[in-house]
Amino acid sequence: MEFRQLEYLVAVATQGGFSRAAQSCFVSQSAVSHQVAALERELGVELFERSGRSVTLTEAGQVLLPRAQEMLRLRDDAAAAVAPRHDRVRIAANMTFARAALGAVSAVRERHPEAEIDFLLKPFAQRIAAVAAGEADLALVRGTVEHEGLYLDPLWVDQPVVTFAARHPLAHLANSPTPAELADYPLLLPPPEEQVLLRRLVERVFTRAGVEPTFGPDIRPGHPVAFEMINHPDSWTLLYEDPLVPGLVCRRSLEFTLPVSAVLRTDATPNPLVAEVLTELTRGYRR
Missing domain, CATH: 1.10.10.10 (Winged helix-like DNA-binding domain superfamily/Winged helix DNA-binding domain)
Structure with missing residues (x-):
């Protein structure tokens, strides 16, 4: 039939x-x-x-x-x-990109009030799959992506923040601690299968500094990072955003940087609205 x-x-x-x-x-x-x-x-x-x-x-x-x-x-x-729509943009990302996306979307919407711009919350692998399948026009990611039919458009360089409790021995430092200074304290991160990117970043930075990180216990699902830091005042972690939580100290470090890019389809129909969103993402998010 x-x-x-x-x-x-x-x-x-x-x-x-x-x-x-x-x-x-x-x-x-x-x-x-x-x-x-x-x-x-x-x-x-x-x-x-x-x-x-x-x-x-x-x-x-x-x-x-x-x-x-x-x-x-x-x-x-x-x-x-x-079907491609020139009045619609679907952005696949997670909440760590919400502030950047909100600024870009607001600027574009001021010029195109009739536009439909969606923010689709998806984990990393689902973001890539959504762009590949045409369910999203672009995905925001950190690091690299190797997927046939997709390419990366660099947007900005991210600086994850070194975070520890206010009672941490290094909290008195005016600048971000060096890898050598952090090496003696346990690093708390989600399990490797949930946070590959930050673990690779830590290993790369510490190897370059000639020291080894000390990994503490994994942060279990459902356990807020802020509570883990408070309950383990000698530990530290890396966050994509300053949580602005009382009792925590955050320091940005040039040692820890990650490229942020938009994932796009190589065969996507050109959409001027997508191009505007990408321009705003590049200009509107400066650390």
Whole structure:
């Protein structure tokens, strides 16, 4: 069963004949007759009563017609859902990008109040999959991505913040502690499978400094980082944003940097609105 056959079935039923159906579908009458006959053979039933110039639906045809119309509607809805729209931008990201995205979206919306700009919350792998499948126009990521059909458009360089409790022995320092100064204290991070990027960054920075980090216990899911820092005042961690929580001290360090990029499809239809969002993301988020 093909959509084309269902289209011809609906056309014959609504137009009242094969000739008028052919005209409405811009094909020959023989093409309509051939496809309807092929559908009847496949289903093993007759769909139309043919008597001279009169064509009416059989009982089987009456049962099939509304279902055929619904299938064609669903097909059109599915195509429309993923069709490129120049008045819509779908950004896949996580909450650590919310501030940057909000600033960019606000600026674009001022110029295009009719625009529809969505912020889709997704973990890293789902962001990449969404862009690859056309469900998102762009994804915001840190680090690198290797995926066929996708490319990275660099936006800015992120500086994760070194964070520790106000009672930490290094909290009195005016500047961010060096890797050598941090090496003696346990680093608390989510499990490796949940936070690969920061762990790789730490290992790279500490290796360059000629010291080894001391990893403490993993931060378990559902346990707020702020409480972990307060409960382990000799520990430290890396955060993408300053949480502005009483009892915590944050220091930015040039040692810890990560590139932030937009993930885009290589074959995406050019969209001026996407280009504007990317421009605002680059200009509007300065550390």
